[in-house]
Amino acid sequence: MSAVATLPDAEEERPLLKVSRLSHYYGSRLGCRDVSLDVYPGEVVAVVGESGSGKTTLLNCLAGRLTPTAGSVEFRMRDGRLRGLFSLTEAERRLLARTDWGFVHQNPADGLRMTVSAGANVGERLMAVGDRHYGRIRSTALDWLARVEIEADRIDDDPRAFSGGMRQRLQIARNLVTRPRLVFMDEPTGGLDVSVQARLLDLLRQLVADLGLAAIVVTHDLAVARLLSDRMLVMKGGEVIEHGLTDRVLDDPREPYTQLLVSSILQV
Amino acid sequence: MTDMDDARFPPLSNSLPRGERGPVGGSGAGADAGVELNGALSPLVGESGREGAPGAVLDDQANLRTYSFAYLDEQTKRMIRRAILKGIAIPGYQVPFASREMPMPYGWGTGGVQVTAAVLGPDDVLKVIDQGADDTTNAVAIRGFFQKTAGVATTTRTADATVIQTRHRIPERTLQAHQILVYQVPIPEPLRYLEPRETETRKLHGLEEYGLMHVKLYEDIARHGHIATTYAYPVKVEGRYIMDPSPTPKFDNPKMHRSKALQLFGAGREKRIYAVPPHTDVVSLDFEDHPFRIQTFKEPCALCGAEGVYLDEVILDDRGGRMFVCSDTDHCEERRAEGHRGALSGESR
Amino acid sequence: MYVAVKGGEQAIAAAHRLLAHERRGDRSVPALTLAQIAEQLTLAVDRVMAEGSLYDRDLAALAVKQARGDLIEAIFLLRAYRTTLPRFGFSRPVDTAAMLVRRRISATFKDLPGGQCLGPTFDYTHRLLDPLLAGDPDLPDPAERPADETAMPRVTDLLNDEGLIEPDPAETDAPVGDLTREPLSFPADRDLRLQALARGDEGFLLALGYSTQRGYGRTHPFVGEIRLGDVEVEIDVPELGFSVAIGRITVTECQMVTQFKGSAKAPPAFTRGYGLVFGHQERKAMAMSLVDRALRAGDLGEDRVAPAQDEEFVLSHSDNVQSTGFVEHLKLPHYVDFQAELDLIRRMRAEIAARQEAAE
Numbered sequence A: 001m002s003a004v005a006t007l008p009d010a011e012e013e014r015p016l017l018k019v020s021r022l023s024h025y026y027g028s029r030l031g032c033r034d035v036s037l038d039v040y041p042g043e044v045v046a047v048v049g050e051s052g053s054g055k056t057t058l059l060n061c062l063a064g065r066l067t068p069t070a071g072s073v074e075f076r077m078r079d080g081r082l083r084g085l086f087s088l089t090e091a092e093r094r095l096l097a098r099t100d101w102g103f104v105h106q107n108p109a110d111g112l113r114m115t116v117s118a119g120a121n122v123g124e125r126l127m128a129v130g131d132r133h134y135g136r137i138r139s140t141a142l143d144w145l146a147r148v149e150i151e152a153d154r155i156d157d158d159p160r161a162f163s164g165g166m167r168q169r170l171q172i173a174r175n176l177v178t179r180p181r182l183v184f185m186d187e188p189t190g191g192l193d194v195s196v197q198a199r200l201l202d203l204l205r206q207l208v209a210d211l212g213l214a215a216i217v218v219t220h221d222l223a224v225a226r227l228l229s230d231r232m233l234v235m236k237g238g239e240v241i242e243h244g245l246t247d248r249v250l251d252d253p254r255e256p257y258t259q260l261l262v263s264s265i266l267q268v
Numbered sequence B: 001m002t003d004m005d006d007a008r009f010p011p012l013s014n015s016l017p018r019g020e021r022g023p024v025g026g027s028g029a030g031a032d033a034g035v036e037l038n039g040a041l042s043p044l045v046g047e048s049g050r051e052g053a054p055g056a057v058l059d060d061q062a063n064l065r066t067y068s069f070a071y072l073d074e075q076t077k078r079m080i081r082r083a084i085l086k087g088i089a090i091p092g093y094q095v096p097f098a099s100r101e102m103p104m105p106y107g108w109g110t111g112g113v114q115v116t117a118a119v120l121g122p123d124d125v126l127k128v129i130d131q132g133a134d135d136t137t138n139a140v141a142i143r144g145f146f147q148k149t150a151g152v153a154t155t156t157r158t159a160d161a162t163v164i165q166t167r168h169r170i171p172e173r174t175l176q177a178h179q180i181l182v183y184q185v186p187i188p189e190p191l192r193y194l195e196p197r198e199t200e201t202r203k204l205h206g207l208e209e210y211g212l213m214h215v216k217l218y219e220d221i222a223r224h225g226h227i228a229t230t231y232a233y234p235v236k237v238e239g240r241y242i243m244d245p246s247p248t249p250k251f252d253n254p255k256m257h258r259s260k261a262l263q264l265f266g267a268g269r270e271k272r273i274y275a276v277p278p279h280t281d282v283v284s285l286d287f288e289d290h291p292f293r294i295q296t297f298k299e300p301c302a303l304c305g306a307e308g309v310y311l312d313e314v315i316l317d318d319r320g321g322r323m324f325v326c327s328d329t330d331h332c333e334e335r336r337a338e339g340h341r342g343a344l345s346g347e348s349r
Numbered sequence C: 001m002y003v004a005v006k007g008g009e010q011a012i013a014a015a016h017r018l019l020a021h022e023r024r025g026d027r028s029v030p031a032l033t034l035a036q037i038a039e040q041l042t043l044a045v046d047r048v049m050a051e052g053s054l055y056d057r058d059l060a061a062l063a064v065k066q067a068r069g070d071l072i073e074a075i076f077l078l079r080a081y082r083t084t085l086p087r088f089g090f091s092r093p094v095d096t097a098a099m100l101v102r103r104r105i106s107a108t109f110k111d112l113p114g115g116q117c118l119g120p121t122f123d124y125t126h127r128l129l130d131p132l133l134a135g136d137p138d139l140p141d142p143a144e145r146p147a148d149e150t151a152m153p154r155v156t157d158l159l160n161d162e163g164l165i166e167p168d169p170a171e172t173d174a175p176v177g178d179l180t181r182e183p184l185s186f187p188a189d190r191d192l193r194l195q196a197l198a199r200g201d202e203g204f205l206l207a208l209g210y211s212t213q214r215g216y217g218r219t220h221p222f223v224g225e226i227r228l229g230d231v232e233v234e235i236d237v238p239e240l241g242f243s244v245a246i247g248r249i250t251v252t253e254c255q256m257v258t259q260f261k262g263s264a265k266a267p268p269a270f271t272r273g274y275g276l277v278f279g280h281q282e283r284k285a286m287a288m289s290l291v292d293r294a295l296r297a298g299d300l301g302e303d304r305v306a307p308a309q310d311e312e313f314v315l316s317h318s319d320n321v322q323s324t325g326f327v328e329h330l331k332l333p334h335y336v337d338f339q340a341e342l343d344l345i346r347r348m349r350a351e352i353a354a355r356q357e358a359a360e
Helices: A055-062 A090-098 A118-128 A134-147 A164-176 A194-211 A222-228 A246-251 A256-266 B074-089 B110-119 B137-150 B198-206 B211-224 B250-256 B329-337 C008-024 C034-040 C042-052 C057-066 C071-082 C155-161 C190-198 C202-213 C282-295 C311-317 C320-331 C335-359
Strands: A017-026 A029-039 A044-048 A070-076 A082-084 A101-104 A182-186 A214-219 A231-236 A239-245 B125-130 B163-167 B180-184 B235-237 B241-243 B262-267 B272-276 B282-284 B311-315 B322-326 C100-105 C222-237 C242-261 C269-278
Touching: A017 A055, A029 A055, A029 A070, A029 A231, A029 A239, A044 A055, A044 A222, A055 A182, A055 A214, A090 A101, A101 A164, A118 A134, A118 A164, A118 B211, A134 A164, A134 B211, A164 A194, A194 A222, A214 A222, A222 A246, A231 A246, A231 A256, A239 A246, A239 A256, B074 B110, B074 B262, B074 B272, B110 B137, B110 B163, B110 B180, B110 B262, B110 B272, B125 B137, B125 B329, B137 B163, B137 C008, B198 C311, B250 B282, B311 C335, B322 B329, C034 C042, C034 C057, C042 C057, C042 C071, C042 C269, C057 C071, C071 C320, C155 C222, C155 C242, C190 C269, C190 C282, C190 C311, C202 C282, C202 C320, C222 C282, C242 C282, C269 C282, C282 C311
Parallel strands: A044 A214, A044 A231, A101 A182, A182 A214, B125 B163, B163 B180, B180 B262
Antiparallel strands: A017 A029, A017 A070, A070 A082, A231 A239, B235 B241, B235 B282, B262 B272, B311 B322, C100 C222, C222 C242, C242 C269
């Protein structure tokens, strides 16, 4: 993967997100257990596993959408200090969620406002952080629509009129417009045709590289993990069973379960 | 019917102190010309069993004793005053209050009526307008209600009023420090049509998360070339809370800004009270490159010739004939009394 | 010369005179007495008492008469009166197990202690108009039997003895909420929800209850029991140290036995929906119990997806005095707002026309 190419400077040696011994239970049922993980600036980490393996639970805990039963999640704020996610006030957490973070849902309808125009969807975060210049908001929106390959003349259409692939690209633009430092993605290519998936993956890979984004991508699709990520975690039954550089894990899986996954999926 | 006993129609507030604010009939202070005094009480409020049929209108003074000043009992008024004080302390914040059922329908001004009832004293002079006019039916009904239940002096003259209850307009004449403007509010939540859930909108206010509001304005401009909100135009109060100014035309928004008068807002059905204290910043939301603008009218008032006021359109015939006249009837009358004439007013009136 | 419209005051007075005239109708027809309404339109009176939240048959009858039979208007009249009454306190919970029962049916057990008792019901009547009722036919006296001493335990208590149904929540010292004295806020506890439902619009609750049966928030309901009869109302008198009966009211109670719930730890048990309404109002009590149960979805760990499960939606729209006021307020003048819209729409149309002209 290309991301290894640049040498980490001092800033990048410090993790952006620090997860320690995180567990989450739904009542007595296990969601995920004892997960530790550091994510560095500019690094893409994939979390793979079959459905029910706990990967979505983990993602929701990391993004502050679920409160973990045990363990901690810390994020390095712009002032350089690590802050525990769940010690932040809700106001701080929400501010984080609309500035420094992005969250790309599998179903774009969950992450978009379906009844307002594409331009407003992209512009919302800008307005939320205080931009009050219509012309500037609009030109930023146009710029971002172009980056995700949506025609400029669609800016005033609402996403209900968009195809699945366009909606997903719009969701990505909406998230990236504030230049977040960390993006969470939940099966970003799920539910799309194979050819549309390929195009989207290409676009994502380019954006991540251009913007130096850190991202955590949950997917059941090892091809997505190989294309996008530097490192990957394999989850099974709520626990991380294997963790390493993506190429290493996929080319030389150590755990029998990972070997099974790799052999059963990558042969297709 | 006649066998109904007294107990069924207990005096409304027989056990509650009325203090010194009881209706005092004709002795209302400053009873100047044009002041209307209290009339009859509605049924079901006195010891009507004794009187016979409770359908009978009671008009003898003795029965007034059973009735709290301005209808609401003192306990309720205290509760409302507390909400008002809290509202004043946190300008633009919607304070929940235990709105009462009033003898007029929800949506017809019950919030404004409760606020007025709570701030009204026997020396006050009350003006009630609806659509800017004193003689629209609902304004007449509400004014009549307070004449009956509080016996306060009423007026149509903005300058003479100490309390003005309004629906949909702010008087043209600049309000002064001794005046209170009480707005009737149907939907107090400016975010309601963007987010129907109360639990969520309260959170958005609490966290000052107002991006959604500008999304709406953005959409207007993108679709129509204009901010298409013409009334109930959202404002930011004292740099903090976004507030619905009630369905007044945006024309009136600038009058709220740093007004010398106290502005109180009552929403009865939605059980909210909010306030803008005197000299408070009230800023209409906009974009830097699409600044807030008020409506302008091409022609002056056809009766008094006033310009820069809000006008009502009156259709004169079915051939497209129309005229524009002041929506603020008092303002118009005052100007005509001073000799101003518009295009369609007679030579002498 | 144009003279602005005036005379709202006279118009209102005249309209109200005409209203009184129309209410009375043909003067050659004798006026209705309140006794006639209270005795012969009992169910209308019951509904007005229930949704008016005031148990007073005579006043409710008066309201029905004054409202010309418009029950929502009558409910409003009663509410506006009720709100002016001082609140002295609240009663002890009424004991429906000790009810003097006039009707009691269970759909879950064929026979049970105390038996099934049909009582006065439209059920099983053939809905054929009866021309005889155009007059005042002689009626046979109803069959009577002396009240027996057999206890009539509530079906839910019988189930509870076996642990098959979730127990009633334990009585606590927590003050009972009063939505007529405190503004409703969300999430609302069950006491407030039940209070809102008890005074909620019958038609609205009926439609919501029906929607749960059609799959919008299913609860698999069984009518455990419906009972109608008189209960004593008691209040605590602190000076005396015991409670005193202050009167007797007729109520309809419906206990809906619904979908069971359990987990690895807790054995499965049926859940409940509860309805209790003033007077004889079976439809309302049943609808109320369905909606009560649907609203408990959150507490019981079910997904809240259907309208009937959405507490903000249900409680914000169930009160017909509120909804009728706001719907009908659209009759009030809106000249000023409309003028503002007219102005904008004309301007925008003119701009488009100008653009088109320029393009041609």
